[in-house]
Amino acid sequence: MLKIYLLKYRTIYATLFVILAWYLLHLSIQSNIIPNPIRTIIVFFQLLQEDLLLHLLVSLGRIIVSVGIAVIIGTVTGLFLGMHEKYDIFFGPVIYLLYPLPKIAFLPVFMILFGLGNTSKIVLITTIILFQILVTTRDSVKGLSKEIFYSIRSLGATKWQVYQHVVIPAILPKLFTALRISVGTSISVLFFAENYATTYGIGYFIMDSWIRVDYIEMFAGIIAISLLGLFVFKMIDLLEKNSCKWALLEKNESQSLL
C-alpha cells in the first residue's frame, strides 16, 4: 500500500523529504549559510517575478541547444559506427582515448576559438556529453542480435527501413538513459560555464548572490536550478513514455518480480 502511494506521489514526497531535511539542518547549524527553507521559498517566488525567470530561461536555452546538438551528432555518428564495423575499427580506438579526457580542461581553447559568449559555453557542454551519447548509441547497436537483422531482412527491408523498424527503436531506451546522465552533467558544466563573461544564467545568479553574501537569494537560485533539472528530467520521462512503451512494460515486469 505504502509502496503504491510513494510511487504515485513520488515527486511531492521527495520534495517534502528534502525540505524537512533542509529545515533540520538549518535548525542544527544555526548559521545563515543554511537559511530557513520556508523563507527561501517565499524569496524564490518574489525573485521569480523579477529577473530569476529570465536567468532560468537563458540557462534552459543553453542546455537545450547543447543537448540537441550533441544528440544529433552523437546518435548519427553512433548509429553509423555501430552498423559499419570497418569504420569503427578505425575510429573506435580514437573515441576510446578521447572519451575519458576532461574536456573542461580545453575551456581556454574554446574561449579563444569561439569567443567568451554563448558559443564557447555551448561548445563546451556539447563536447562533454557528445561522447556519452555516441558511445551509448554505438554500443547498443553493436549489441543487437543477428537474428533481429535476419528477421527484418527476410521481410525485404531496405537499408533505411532497417534503421526505421529495428535499429532506432531498439536503441531508444538506452539513449534515454544516456540523455538523463548527459543532462545531469550538462547542468553542472553549465553552472561552471556561466561564471565567466555573462550576466545571465542561473549559474551566474547563484555565484553573484554568493559574492553579495545573500545566502537566501543564493538558495533561491539553488531551488531554481534544481527545478530546472527536474523539469528537463520530466520532459525526458514524457518523451520516453510515448516512444518506449514496450521497454517500460518490460522494466515494470522485472521490477514486480523483486
Next chain:
Amino acid sequence: MIEITDLTIKYNDTQILNHLNLNISKNETCAIIGPSGCGKTTLLYTIAGIRKATNGQIKINGEVLTTNRKETGVILQGYGLMPWKTVWDNASLGLRIRGVSKQEMNKQITAILSELDIYQHRNKYPSQLSGGQQQRVAIARALSIKPDLLLMDEPFSALDAITRESLQSLLIDLYHKMNITIVLVTHSIEEAVLLGKKIIIMHPSNGCVKRVIDNPHFGDHAFRNTTEFFQLCVEVRNEMEGLQEC
C-alpha cells in the same frame, strides 16, 4: 519449385554445407531433419536469400536466387518478432515494407489476425504473450504477404506439447487452404513425419542430404495416431542413427 544444386557454404574455413543437392516440388511440404549443428538453419537462410552461398546455386520457380524473394515468407527460430512493436505492427510489418496502402493493410491484417485467433491481442507487445501466441503472430506476419513459399525454422520446438499439437494442426489446415509450398526445419522426428510430405534427413556432420523419404500419409489430422505414423518414425530414426555416408 526449388532446385538446389551443388550448394556449398563455408564459414571461415569450416564447411557447413557441402555439395548439397535437393529438389522440392510446388505445393509440397518438406521437413528437413537433422541433429543440432548440422546446418539446417544455414540451409533455410540460404533458401530465404538472407545468406550467401559460397558455391552452387538455388533456383526458385526457375529463377536463380540472388537476394530475398518478395513471395517467400520466413519464420525464424525464436519467432523474430520486434519487441518494440505491438502484435498489430509486427504482423503488418511485411506489408508496410512492401508499401501496401493503409486501407488494404487494415483489411488484410484484421482478417489474418482473426483467422489465427490473436486479433484480441493486437495492441499487446510480444513480451505480454505466451510462446504459442507469439508463434501465431510470426505466422500471421509471414502469411500476410501472401507467400507461395513458407520457410520455418524449428517453429514449434520451444512450445509445450499441447500448444505444439494445436499449432501443427493449424499449419496443416493453412497448407490445405492456401496453395503454398512449405519448407520446415526441425530436430523432432515426430514433427518431421507429421508435417513433411517429403522428409529430408541431413547428415549429422558432412553438410549434405543423407536420404529423402516420401510420406504419402501427410496432411491427415488422424495420421498422428496410426501405426503407419509410428512405423515411419522408426524408419526415420534408424536412418538418422545409421552411419552410411551421403
